[in-house]
Amino acid sequence: MEPETGVEEVAETATVEAEAAAAEMAEQATEAPEVLAEAAEDLGHRLLSDAERVLQGVMQPWNAWQLLILFGAFALAHLGRAWLGPKLHDWMRHREGWPRWRMRYAVTLHRRLRAVLFVTLLWIAVAVVRQLDPLAGAAVLRIAANLATGWLFVALVSRLIVNPLLRGIVRYGAWAWITLRILDLTTETARLLDGLAIQAGDLRISVLLVLKAALVLGVAFFVARLLARSSAHRIESNREISPSMQVLAVKLSQLLFYGIAVFVGLRAVGVDLTGLAVLSGAIGVGLGFGLQKVVSNLVSGLIILMDKSIKPGDVISVGQTFGWISTLGARYASVVTRDGKEYLIPNEDLITTQVVNWTHSDNSVRIDLDFGTSYGDDPHLVRRVAIAAAAGCGRVLEKPAPVCHITAFGDSSVNYLLRFWIDDATAGLTNIRGDVFLALWDAFKAEGISIPFPQREVRVLDGSALRVARPTAE
Template structure:
């Protein structure tokens, strides 16, 4: 057998025996006569807390429903307090009873009460703290793991438990990985990442509420804060566990090679996203056109931009396409957009009247701006009509362009009908030649 394996097995066996001995000693202490009434006090306090919780929970729930103006995080905290009302009342009662008994009797007569009070307080704090973890499975693992470790700490069994877990290990080269190291790494990383997530969520809400920061800079600030805090939490957790970070230099070199060959597009999109946020060329809420896609920007991501069209479709356009392609931003510097529509009228209609009627018809449409008056000009003389262009301005491109053009065309139709202005259409005259001699003469004339 490998000497290292034998030593680890012997160490684990010794730790287990020590842990068992301490458990037997603690059990013998609990079975002493003066411990019985302390157990009865704990049970009685738990029953009183259960009955009192029903009374307090109903009134607290009624009071909480009247807090309509509170932010969501405060309402969620109130719901957590309401759900944990029995434990909160139990902790308050047992600490009160323990403090009184410490003053009126010997410490040994309240020893068990002190342990239960500490355990209940620690369990209650862990229950509240683990609510910061969103994933239910991870939250349950962290909660029960923390409860187990706090229980061992309060019972002074941490050294034995640590020795037992540390004995379960395997070696990879010069690195020894034990179950204790793995548990400690998971616990520290979970706590640090949960804290970083809480800080980034609160910071992002504050940044979004600041009207002095442009939307694009808000997104950039939030992304930068997330990268810094989550990166710091990850590397700090590894450092606290005892992982040598200098060994990551080789890993970072391998990652760099992988990025150079396999992740060129991903890195290009990431860099393009940073450029877009810095130069403020587009921002959430802008109306853009890219190829056949027309819509407004719903969000800016690290890899893509979400564009929502008028028909409800959401396009995820890579950031690189917005940098290298031609993008029409309808609301880059201002919200005003000019639209042109073309039409024609018959040669018998007065062009001065046509222009006047067309301008008045455009002004009658609600979305057309009156402070930037529509204009109408003749652009040519066609085969069967006099051709015009009607130009007008709007300031809400997010409401659609096709619909406003349709409304102006409809207003023109009604206005032309009321004023006797006709809209011509091409006419063709076809003659049927039945006499062959006549057809031959017509063909010779064409030649």
């Protein structure tokens, strides 16, 4: 009977806990609309009171004059844009040799020229009004100038973001925040957006949190991308760093900057990263079993970049593939052959299989050609003519100089080995072999040196049943 009693107690405890959780969620569900309604009501009252205050202020003569100054500044900015815009455009067209980023900013300023003139005229008007009547103040002009300046700054800075979606999120989010900040409506708006939330246990996700996360992460990724591009340019322009280490340094810097951006962005919006650490550990275990090949290629790529065994521009042979390395990726190496084919070889194969790197420590490559001449030709003359013919080819190096050696006395020829060096294996090996063979042919023909070919002589013995047909006289 005791086990049955224990089961009943456990079931009763679970039921009580479930009822308590349901009651808590129901209470939160009933409280959420009240909080939202209260926040919306506060925001509505604040907007109405501000609107009334603005209307009352507009009725005053001095504020009405400020509005007229505001409209006048906008009209002058529009006229200035119509007059100055074409001249600035013509000036930009004659700017030769400008970097791309500078021209891009010039185009952005040209498109925002009216806003730039408007902001400039507003601040001039604010300064003039304060000088003429310091006691009256210039509240309307000052608020308009602050809003226009903030909107213009966001519009110019957001152009640096290449991703259109991210650029739109940052731009409109920053515009909304600046407007609310200048109008002093941030508290009521934040309370309203924070009330629009989803509660799941200890996890609470509100619209305010999502907006803050999007804005902060957008800015963080923008700064990370800017720093990554700047560091990549500096690394690639440093000639003292090998190409393989340049690739490694660029990838590590990108990983570092974007990792810091994610960490700082999540911490800035108040996300607890302890749970993410546990989750990332579980995901890592799953990836270790399911993506072994991918992880192996990634690790192999890091090893290749660190030990400098293979780098972009090297000429390699992997199995039947011969070509030069175009790029080294995180998962594969791109090898381009002479016929234009591009092979994507996994990094793991470059580590575990035999790879011939023709330009690992030196760009010089030795090529051997075998040929033969008849026994009637002077071997000393043959060697001199062969060396001179090879040296006359454009791609053959003078040092080390070509050499020619006798390798064997064959059945029908004296066999030679012609050895020479080149330093541009990326230009091809088969073509230089063909050029040297053609030079040998022309040189041997000019010197009367013959290249024999196998010949067979058939003799008919006496008493053989084979008869030789003899021509009969007519």
